[in-house]
């Protein structure tokens with residue numbers, strides 16, 4: 556359920572809000588602002604809004620996570636405070652109830668992740684766009700943001716290449732990161748904002764695959780095969796989950812969860828070492844005892860499959876890093892497979908983008924300090940989180956913060972102008 560704050564302007568015409576970017580952050584900003592009585596137009600460069608959101612639906616649309624809020628907020632690392640303020644304002648519980656109101660009840664998966672029961676984005680998006688239409692939100696597709704025109708208004712280029720400069724009392728930019736650029740968000744806003752003096756942390760791929768120099772045989776035979784229920788350790792951080800073997804290396808939830816540490820190690824040393832545990836639930840000694848059972852005439856692979864319950868790709872991975880001799884050594888290796896990561900997969904197919912507009916340059920309402928009247932939301936801000944529903948939660952929550960921030964700022968300005976007018980009249984009264 557969305558909290559209903561008072562109307563933004565107490566007097567005169569409703570405020571006009573331009574929102575650029577029709578992804579989840581922009582659409583949530585539009586909903587909040589329209590509910591508060593603003594005249595809202597959403598400008599989107601593609602022929603239809605929320606293309607990346609629809610793609611996220613192909614993986615089941617992990618909307619948020621059910622873990623307790625203090626734990627939830629830790630997933631954002633730095634800058635936790637700024638994101639925490641937004642997520643407290645639009646919490647996972649509120650998100651679930653919002654989805655429910657759109658006719659999309661949710662369920663909690665075994666990992667604690669929250670999904671719509673349909674496991675799709677399209678029914679939710681359809682209902683959401685209908686709701687925005689009823690609220691009077693205008694959607695203009697094929698309009699690309701090109702910079703600032705008057706103080707608080709955007710400059711756009713329409714489908715015919717013509718410059719459009721709509722009147723707006725405030726603008727919210729929700730232009731996304733730079734992953735999957737063919738879906739609309741290509742990070743082209745970075746150069747425009749930088750030339751306006753806005754500090755931006757360089758964009759890089761997050762929640763993306765990592766590069767490992769597999770042998771030709773291993774990559775050729777096992778790319779596309781999963782490593783199920785494994786542990787991955789980097790430094791003193793360990794995560795559990797699944798990974799997928801790719802031609803170039805590994806991808807999947809457990810790798811994304813280690814993303815921050817992997818990125819830091821790569822930046823420092825040009826490489827990162829992770830240690831895989833193929834049997835995180837079985838103590839090493841118990842594993843060694845099982846492997847030590849008589850093997851008879853079985854191949855080692857068959858023996859390991861039966862005694863250690865390892866599948867073909869897991870056994871091949873042990874071979875890839877050198878199969879040791881003896882039950883104890885094999886058990887140790889199963890629980891400590893060292894892998895050297897040499898790089899990250901590209902932005903093209905990353906799930907999200909790290910980096911973005913630095914929070915130092917924003918106030919608590921997510922307004923650019925250098926550009927009063929221009930607010931920002933979603934993945935274009937400098938935060939990062941693993942998969943698990945934390946991405947959409949932060950995008951929707953910052954969209955809500957920016958919309959409330961813009962309307963509060965306009966109300967303050969209206970009040971300020973009225974009181975200045977009052978003072979002027981008083982001063983000029985003889």
Ligand SMILES: Cc1cc2nc3c(=O)[nH]c(=O)nc-3n(C[C@H](O)[C@H](O)[C@H](O)COP(=O)(O)OP(=O)(O)OC[C@H]3O[C@@H](n4cnc5c(N)ncnc54)[C@H](O)[C@@H]3O)c2cc1C
Pocket residue numbers: 575576577578579580581598599600601604605606607608610611612614615616617618619698699700701729730731732734735738739740741742743744905906907932933934935943944945946947948950
């Ligand atoms: C394969 C995949 C699966 C994912 N699955 C999940 C998941 O299950 N759970 C989860 O939490 N997150 C998931 N995500 C991440 C999530 O989709 C994003 O974090 C989220 O969509 C970002 O929202 P946003 O509104 O900030 O940006 P976007 O969704 O990127 O929207 C920005 C919009 O702005 C438009 N735009 C960009 N530049 C301009 C411009 N110059 N002028 C006009 N319009 C412009 C774009 O066309 C786009 O429509 C997934 C992402 C991918 C790629």
